[in-house]
Amino acid sequence: MEPQTKRWKGSVCDTDSWVAYPVLSDEQSQDVELIEAFAAPIVNKKETSRLVRELNSVYPLNNLQHVKRVRAVKEKGSGHPLEVLVCLVSEAPDMKVVSIDSLLPSDGVRSDGLGEPFVVRVPARPPLTRPQFELASKHWPTSFHEDKQVTVALRGELFSPPQKARMHMYMMSALTAAKAGKELGMEAVGAVMVHPVMERIIAVGHDCRGDHPLHHAVMVCIDLVARSQGGGCYSFDRYPACTFTSDTFQKVPDAEASSQPYICTGYDLYVTREPCVMCAMALVHSRIGRVFYGTASVDGALGTKYKIHTQKDLNHRFEVYKGVLGKQCEDLNNVDDHVKTEHLKKSR
Amino acid sequence: MGTEEAGEAESFYPSEEEIEKWMDSAFDMAKDALENGEVPVGCLMVYGDEVVGKGRNEVNETKNATRHAEMVALDQLLDWCRSRNLDTRSVCERTALYVTVEPCIMCAAALRLIRLPVVVYGCRNERFGGCGSVLDVSSANLPQTGTTFKCVSGHRADEAVEMLKTFYKQENPNAPKPKTRKD
Numbered sequence: 001m002e003p004q005t006k007r008w009k010g011s012v013c014d015t016d017s018w019v020a021y022p023v024l025s026d027e028q029s030q031d032v033e034l035i036e037a038f039a040a041p042i043v044n045k046k047e048t049s050r051l052v053r054e055l056n057s058v059y060p061l062n063n064l065q066h067v068k069r070v071r072a073v074k075e076k077g078s079g080h081p082l083e084v085l086v087c088l089v090s091e092a093p094d095m096k097v098v099s100i101d102s103l104l105p106s107d108g109v110r111s112d113g114l115g116e117p118f119v120v121r122v123p124a125r126p127p128l129t130r131p132q133f134e135l136a137s138k139h140w141p142t143s144f145h146e147d148k149q150v151t152v153a154l155r156g157e158l159f160s161p162p163q164k165a166r167m168h169m170y171m172m173s174a175l176t177a178a179k180a181g182k183e184l185g186m187e188a189v190g191a192v193m194v195h196p197v198m199e200r201i202i203a204v205g206h207d208c209r210g211d212h213p214l215h216h217a218v219m220v221c222i223d224l225v226a227r228s229q230g231g232g233c234y235s236f237d238r239y240p241a242c243t244f245t246s247d248t249f250q251k252v253p254d255a256e257a258s259s260q261p262y263i264c265t266g267y268d269l270y271v272t273r274e275p276c277v278m279c280a281m282a283l284v285h286s287r288i289g290r291v292f293y294g295t296a297s298v299d300g301a302l303g304t305k306y307k308i309h310t311q312k313d314l315n316h317r318f319e320v321y322k323g324v325l326g327k328q329c330e331d332l333n334n335v336d337d338h339v340k341t342e343h344l345k346k347s348r
Numbered sequence: 349m350g351t352e353e354a355g356e357a358e359s360f361y362p363s364e365e366e367i368e369k370w371m372d373s374a375f376d377m378a379k380d381a382l383e384n385g386e387v388p389v390g391c392l393m394v395y396g397d398e399v400v401g402k403g404r405n406e407v408n409e410t411k412n413a414t415r416h417a418e419m420v421a422l423d424q425l426l427d428w429c430r431s432r433n434l435d436t437r438s439v440c441e442r443t444a445l446y447v448t449v450e451p452c453i454m455c456a457a458a459l460r461l462i463r464l465p466v467v468v469y470g471c472r473n474e475r476f477g478g479c480g481s482v483l484d485v486s487s488a489n490l491p492q493t494g495t496t497f498k499c500v501s502g503h504r505a506d507e508a509v510e511m512l513k514t515f516y517k518q519e520n521p522n523a524p525k526p527k528t529r530k531d
């Protein structure tokens with residue numbers, strides 16, 4: 001593996017020119033939502049464990065399990081070393097002047113050792129990513145169950161140089177197909193289906209909507225994969241750049257795949273631009289493994305308009321990465337309009 | 349949506365009698381499919397007073413998971429146009445789809461892409477529905493995905509649901525082997 005990679009790096013492929021970033025769900029990518037709460041200084045440190053216990057029984061803060069109850073005060077010169085969350089502002093009894101005694105029922109918590117309350121803002125939901133965790137922690141100490149893969153992926157460091165070299169090669173094939181389609185007056189979009197374990201290209205397709213309005217590159221590619229497994233319902237034989245490899249190896253049989261045509265189970269798709277709604281859902285139906293795309297599209301359904309791969313109600317979810325050969329894929333779309341008008345002029 | 353075609357599409361709308369008549373045919377198709385152990389979805393594309401596309405789910409035989417009834421019917425419509433040398437777009441813009449179950453997200457997007465103006469359907473599709481159940485693709489603001497379409501829903505919905513339930517009961521997970529057809 002290694003020497004091959006070095007050769008790639010030195011010659012055709014400059015894998016340093018692009019970074020693949022994950023397209024995460026809205027929950028994972030949104031800003032940290034904050035909620036107001038009352039905190040109070042613990043003036044007598046010795047009372048801390050009793051206070052926490054008693055506060056927990058009166059105000060358990062059930063929806064804020066990710067928030068630490070007590071925080072250390074870092075500023076020098078403050079009269080107290082610790083602060084404790086008392087309750088959410090929304091839970092507090094309605095009153096004009098807030099005092100520690102008005103917040104605490106006389107029989108529940110002894111307010112000895114607590115100072116006067118003040119309002120703080122704490123993260124409303126558990127952080128899902130390291131950036132969210134770092135933001136949340138600026139407001140109040142928060143616990144975080146880190147998904148290491150997401151953290152590494154968000155830094156753009158998930159894929160090793162040999163992996164990137166292969167991704168580069170697959171997207172180059174998609175780019176080549178896109179250009180071949182463009183030559184024929186189609187939209188400049190190419191797609192490549194890959195068996196990642198075998199490191200093998202199963203099918204290559206380009207946009208063919210000149211003769212069928214729904215033959216987007218992804219749909220073409222899915223049908224070519226079906227053909228590679230003895231199915232399929234179209235012939236793309238007149239397009240030399242649309243190809244498939246006949247199935248000379250057995251796919252790992254799993255219970256689901258044996259009775260159902262979830263033909264893309266475990267496969268990776270490389271496509272030059274973000275799939276539309278139809279294509280994205282076609283990938284869900286086909287149980288795609290992962291999708292890599294070069295550049296976003298206006299009505300894109302894997303990040304831009306929808307994130308169909310993270311849609312809660314759907315029965316199949318998958319990982320999506322964008323930015324593979326982003327520049328080259330973007331250029332493809334930019335020249336696309338120009339070429340299309342040229343083609344129309346010629347055909348008139 | 350503020351497209352210039354919108355006005356034209358608005359004026360095209362099936363009458364009550366048409367809905368009744370074509371949905372009856374769609375339900376007959378679905379029943380027939382159910383009796384043959386296939387996904388009980390019936391689907392017709394009607395242009396003027398003619399059925400120009402008729403589909404049933406062909407996912408298993410093609411190994412292509414996108415071969416839903418709507419996609420199959422749509423291919424027939426395209427062939428119909430080709431054989432009569434008619435412009436696909438102007439035919440699609442005056443064609444109605446009658447289907448017993450709400451089209452899925454993929455099919456809803458496909459119907460937008462071909463600019464079909466009206467979809468009449470029976471029951472909701474809670475798992476994949478693209479006309480409001482999971483996503484509302486039919487009316488979403490997607491400027492590069494054709495035109496929005498109108499939905500007329502709920503026609504014989506209970507019956508459509510019953511057929512699906514019966515089908516999924518037959519597709520028992522305890523029977524992992526693919527069904528062999530007794531012809």
Ligand SMILES: [Zn+2]
Pocket residue numbers: 216217218275276277278279280
């Ligand atoms: Zn598409």
Ligand SMILES: [Zn+2]
Pocket residue numbers: 416418451452453454455456
């Ligand atoms: Zn569908």
